[in-house]
Amino acid sequence: MWVSGVAEIHGRWIARGLRSMPVPAAAMTLGHVVLGCTIADLERTRRHERVxxxxxxxxxxxxxxxxxxASLVLKLMGRDAYRGNPFEIEAYAVDDPSKRSF
Ligand SMILES: [Zn+2]
Known part of the structure; x- marks a missing residue:
């Protein structure tokens, strides 16, 4: 399904892949394609994935x-390689106005 210029795809095989990643995910962005476990996951994570x-x-x-x-450096420093990643901090900030940097 195309949503504002981005292809959103979900399905059983995608869900299996996303849930077996080192950090299990409900959705993942690859360029202008967003993979999600379910339609509900795609809708819930849309603002985050658009970042x-x-x-x-x-x-x-x-x-x-x-x-x-960035994740590798954080991991080597003993920090959270996912939540500490600047790309994720920016993406999570869309749902937390107090952390918005733009
Ligand atoms: Zn993210």
Missing amino acids: HVRQYERWGPFFLPAYLG
Whole structure:
């Protein structure tokens, strides 16, 4: 399903893949494609995942290495590699106005 220029896809195989990741996810963004376990997950996470779409647009091919690199550095520092990741902090901020940086 296309929602404002972004393809949102869900299904049993996608759900299986997302739930078996190191950090189990309800949804994940790959460029302008958002994979979700269910339609409800896609709707619930839409605002968060749209921030990742904007990040992909900003960083282009460097997004994934930058994201994974930030997580790796955090992990090596003994910090939370997911919640401490600056890309996730920005994405979670859309639902928490007090943490909004823009
Ligand atoms: Zn996220």
